[in-house]
Amino acid sequence: MSAGVKTEAEKRKQISVRAIADVEDVNSMKKSFNRHLHYTLVKDRNIATPRDYFFALAHTVKDNLVSRWIRTQQHYYDKDPKRVYYLSLEYYMGRTLTNTMINLGIQGACDEALYQMGLDIENLEAIEEDAGLGNGGLGRLAACFLDSMATLGLAAYGYGIRYEYGIFAQRIVNGEQTEEPDDWLRFGNPWEKARPEYTIPVNFYGKVVETPEGKKWIDTQVVLALPYDSPVPGYKNNVVNTLRLWSAKSPVDFNLKFFNNGDYIQAVIDRNVAENISRVLYPNDNFFEGKELRLKQEYFMCAATLQDIVRRYKVSKFGIRDAVRTSMDSFPDKVAIQLNDTHPSLAIPELMRILLDQEHLPWDNAWDITTRTCAYTNHTVLPEALERWPCSMLACILPRHLEIIYHINHLHLEEVLRKWPGDLDRMGRMSLIEEHGEKKVNMAHLSIVGSHAVNGVAWLHSEILKSDLFKDFYEMWPEKFQNKTNGITPRRWLLLCNPSLADLITDKLGDEWPSHLDQLAKLKPLAKDKMFQNEVMKIKQENKMRLAAQLENDYGVEINPSSIFDIQVKEKFQLYTVEKAGVGTWRSTEENDNFCIIDSILLQVKRIHEYKRQLLNVLHIITLYNRIKKNPKGNFVPRTVMIGGKAAPGYYTAKKIIKLVNLVGRVVNNDPVIGDRLKVIYLENYRVTMAEQIIPAADLSEQISTAGTEASGTGNMKFMLNGALTIGTMDGANVEMAEEMGEDNIFIFGMRVEEVEALKVKGYDAMEYYNSNEELKLCIDQIKDGYFSDGNAGEFSDIADILLKWDRFYLLADYEDYIKCQDRVNEAFMNKRKWAEMAINNIASSGKFSSDRTIAEYAREIWGVEPSWEKLPSPHEKV
Numbered sequence: 001m002s003a004g005v006k007t008e009a010e011k012r013k014q015i016s017v018r019a020i021a022d023v024e025d026v027n028s029m030k031k032s033f034n035r036h037l038h039y040t041l042v043k044d045r046n047i048a049t050p051r052d053y054f055f056a057l058a059h060t061v062k063d064n065l066v067s068r069w070i071r072t073q074q075h076y077y078d079k080d081p082k083r084v085y086y087l088s089l090e091y092y093m094g095r096t097l098t099n100t101m102i103n104l105g106i107q108g109a110c111d112e113a114l115y116q117m118g119l120d121i122e123n124l125e126a127i128e129e130d131a132g133l134g135n136g137g138l139g140r141l142a143a144c145f146l147d148s149m150a151t152l153g154l155a156a157y158g159y160g161i162r163y164e165y166g167i168f169a170q171r172i173v174n175g176e177q178t179e180e181p182d183d184w185l186r187f188g189n190p191w192e193k194a195r196p197e198y199t200i201p202v203n204f205y206g207k208v209v210e211t212p213e214g215k216k217w218i219d220t221q222v223v224l225a226l227p228y229d230s231p232v233p234g235y236k237n238n239v240v241n242t243l244r245l246w247s248a249k250s251p252v253d254f255n256l257k258f259f260n261n262g263d264y265i266q267a268v269i270d271r272n273v274a275e276n277i278s279r280v281l282y283p284n285d286n287f288f289e290g291k292e293l294r295l296k297q298e299y300f301m302c303a304a305t306l307q308d309i310v311r312r313y314k315v316s317k318f319g320i321r322d323a324v325r326t327s328m329d330s331f332p333d334k335v336a337i338q339l340n341d342t343h344p345s346l347a348i349p350e351l352m353r354i355l356l357d358q359e360h361l362p363w364d365n366a367w368d369i370t371t372r373t374c375a376y377t378n379h380t381v382l383p384e385a386l387e388r389w390p391c392s393m394l395a396c397i398l399p400r401h402l403e404i405i406y407h408i409n410h411l412h413l414e415e416v417l418r419k420w421p422g423d424l425d426r427m428g429r430m431s432l433i434e435e436h437g438e439k440k441v442n443m444a445h446l447s448i449v450g451s452h453a454v455n456g457v458a459w460l461h462s463e464i465l466k467s468d469l470f471k472d473f474y475e476m477w478p479e480k481f482q483n484k485t486n487g488i489t490p491r492r493w494l495l496l497c498n499p500s501l502a503d504l505i506t507d508k509l510g511d512e513w514p515s516h517l518d519q520l521a522k523l524k525p526l527a528k529d530k531m532f533q534n535e536v537m538k539i540k541q542e543n544k545m546r547l548a549a550q551l552e553n554d555y556g557v558e559i560n561p562s563s564i565f566d567i568q569v570k571e572k573f574q575l576y577t578v579e580k581a582g583v584g585t586w587r588s589t590e591e592n593d594n595f596c597i598i599d600s601i602l603l604q605v606k607r608i609h610e611y612k613r614q615l616l617n618v619l620h621i622i623t624l625y626n627r628i629k630k631n632p633k634g635n636f637v638p639r640t641v642m643i644g645g646k647a648a649p650g651y652y653t654a655k656k657i658i659k660l661v662n663l664v665g666r667v668v669n670n671d672p673v674i675g676d677r678l679k680v681i682y683l684e685n686y687r688v689t690m691a692e693q694i695i696p697a698a699d700l701s702e703q704i705s706t707a708g709t710e711a712s713g714t715g716n717m718k719f720m721l722n723g724a725l726t727i728g729t730m731d732g733a734n735v736e737m738a739e740e741m742g743e744d745n746i747f748i749f750g751m752r753v754e755e756v757e758a759l760k761v762k763g764y765d766a767m768e769y770y771n772s773n774e775e776l777k778l779c780i781d782q783i784k785d786g787y788f789s790d791g792n793a794g795e796f797s798d799i800a801d802i803l804l805k806w807d808r809f810y811l812l813a814d815y816e817d818y819i820k821c822q823d824r825v826n827e828a829f830m831n832k833r834k835w836a837e838m839a840i841n842n843i844a845s846s847g848k849f850s851s852d853r854t855i856a857e858y859a860r861e862i863w864g865v866e867p868s869w870e871k872l873p874s875p876h877e878k879v
């Protein structure tokens with residue numbers, strides 16, 4: 001989707017921004033732009049393409065940041081504060097240009113400079129590729145955290161992998177998902193700076209030998225890690241932190257064997273295999289796929305990062321000129337390492353290996369340093385998502401690390417038995433090594449044992465960790481367990497994506513709220529103010545009109561802009577496996593068992609389902625359709641339902657659900673009896689940039705996961721901040737959203753966690769619900785009988801089967817309450833004043849969900865550093 005036509009409000013805003021842009025700034029911006037067009041892009045205005053203009057602008061903006069970047073790093077070197085290292089396999093950054101201009105406060109000057117040169121800045125912004133180095137919430141959280149860590153003045157660094165291909169582009173062809181590689185670096189990345197001089201070797205394979213100085217890992221194969229740095233500007237505070245992403249590079253002597261055998265050409269060609277490590281992001285969200293290449297990616301990132309951290313620790317001057325630290329004792333006082341899920345958990349045995357084998361510390365000393373340095377964030381309780389690496393794979397690729405893990409486990413289990421003598425069951429449950437079947441390392445257990453803090457990402461999720469998934473560990477170390485409810489950066493998710501609403505809020509509250517989001521609470525008294533309601537709803541309507549025009553253009557479906565814009569977007573359709581366990585009997589597993597025999601029919605069922613329950617939404621759509629068909633003259637509140645998200649490639653049933661949504665849409669959208677009362681849009685290729693475009697236009701946000709399955713959610717917070725109302729279950733952060741705004745301002749339905757647990761114990765029989773609700777029965781029969789697939793009964797019969805026989809997520813148990821709740825939504829929507837009041841109450845209650853609040857809590861309660869809202873001095877740079 002490209003930027004649409006400018007609304008009156010936006011034009012007015014532009015004029016006001018231009019008015020305040022400093023003439024000198026504008027002139028220097030124009031000069032810099034022309035210089036880059038000439039010297040960097042080697043073009044003139046006659047032959048420059050829009051992309052050239054984008055790059056010239058990006059370089060101009062980057063120039064405004066480099067002095068701040070250098071000075072910030074110099075400041076850290078001089079002051080030597082405790083450093084915070086955020087380790088993540090994913091950074092879902094989206095675009096950088098607009099965010100950078102906003103955080104530097106140069107948007108007005110850039111806008112005016114381009115206007116004076118006859119260029120439209122919005123058209124150029126739309127040319128930037130998304131940096132899609134993430135799957136969904138976990139990767140986007142890392143991106144929001146970087147923004148907040150810089151805004152809070154923390155000496156923080158993001159570390160990850162510079163994937164050559166990010167998350168695939170989704171195309172819908174004949175209703176089905178297809179994948180295209182995301183070649184995001186094709187035209188170059190104007191923000192990154194390669195630092196080949198800091199290249200670091202990473203070892204794989206080899207063997208461990210005993211030497212007089214201790215253990216040695218020898219005969220390894222080396223892959224080089226080449227760092228690329230990107231700037232992370234704080235919001236108007238002159239701080240610029242660093243995101244350092246590693247790219248794999250073959251060493252010169254790679255495959256020397258071939259070389260010596262005279263096969264020079266083959267040796268050069270084979271250098272590529274080492275570089276495959278940073279080739280592509282694994283497109284799994286909340287799902288563990290035990291692939292060797294993924295293990296190598298995880299270790300590659302951890303090993304390169306830890307060498308960098310130790311190097312920086314050693315050269316820090318800690319107040320003494322030209323001094324070099326030789327003792328590792330103060331490491332935990334100077335370094336905090338945060339593990340974004342278990343993906344970077346090999347940092348724990350890697351740090352141990354450095355301390356033991358290279359620094360020659362005694363085990364207990366090394367272990368004390370490691371555990372005081374590391375902290376672990378858990379992101380899911382779904383069993384199929386938990387990482388369990390086979391010991392055989394570790395023994396081959398990381399033999400020394402496996403030894404260290406075994407010894408950690410040995411000492412850990414001794415401690416367990418000291419605390420609970422003779423409790424062998426407990427010992428088995430708490431082991432880092434799972435012995436049933438193939439021996440595997442449970443990476444979550446390793447992360448808990450090797451960290452001083454373990455946190456969940458919303459209150460409910462953290463409670464479930466303590467009472468269920470990590471109960472034994474909680475009983476052993478209650479003080480380790482914490483909660484850090486997720487948040488989102490208000491810069492991208494309001495200032496950038498909804499400028500009209502941001503301006504309105506600034507009119508009322510002044511301009512400090514973007515870094516002090518609690519101030520939004522001051523809007524609460526205005527919730528019943530008719531003038532303010534009108535202003536808020538006028539902005540919403542303009543956002544809806546713009547999206548409607550875009551959707552009509554993209555999908556050829558006519559949109560009723562006064563309908564409820566009802567949106568469910570999730571980056572991934574969650575999948576689970578149903579395993580063959582004999583005819584008619586099924587159980588779930590994380591194993592890779594694709595084919596199952598049921599009633600002698602060969603049926604392919606890979607990881608099917610989604611805990612996010614898009615199918616429940618589809619059941620609601622079909623119910624509305626049937627109601628209108630049954631009563632064509634009836635009064636219905638019009639709706640436009642939008643669903644978006646990518647299925648993991650190769651997972652059959654998730655893709656089938658996408659197809660069902662598309663085919664239901666085809667039937668609904670083309671039925672003249674339905675008209676403009678119901679439309680269904682499948683949002684193709686949902687990603688950060690699309691989220692920025694649709695969320696400000698949403699009336700209703702669907703957050704309908706089975707209670708106890710969504711750890712937090714952050715999409716829910718983005719909608720709330722932009723004045724959409726939520727229909728949701730008491731799951732993840734929805735619980736805290738309801739608490740902040742009061743249950744009058746949110747549509748809560750469905751089973752609570754305790755009720756889900758009780759249903760599990762009692763036994764869930766979907767047929768009971770099917771047989772006792774006629775509307776539900778009709779929907780499922782239509783799916784089964786091919787109503788939406790031109791009578792092809794086979795097309796979606798497996799989806800009906802899942803709902804009725806193997807559904808782990810109890811869709812039908814929540815159906816009736818969901819439909820009733822949607823009816824209440826319709827009623828509320830008809831009362832425009834009431835709806836506006838609720839929307840304002842949502843906005844005004846969203847202060848808690850700023851990632852600034854989340855990061856301030858991590859800083860004080862886990863990392864032992866204090867946030868600072870003070871600005872660094874401005875460099876007064878003119879380029």
Ligand SMILES: *Cc1c(COP(=O)(O)O)cnc(C)c1O
Pocket residue numbers: 135136137138140569570571686687688689691712713714715716718
């Ligand atoms: C915020 C965000 C997510 C996470 O959304 P949830 O609804 O919490 O799963 C996923 N993808 C994108 C592009 C996002 O911006």
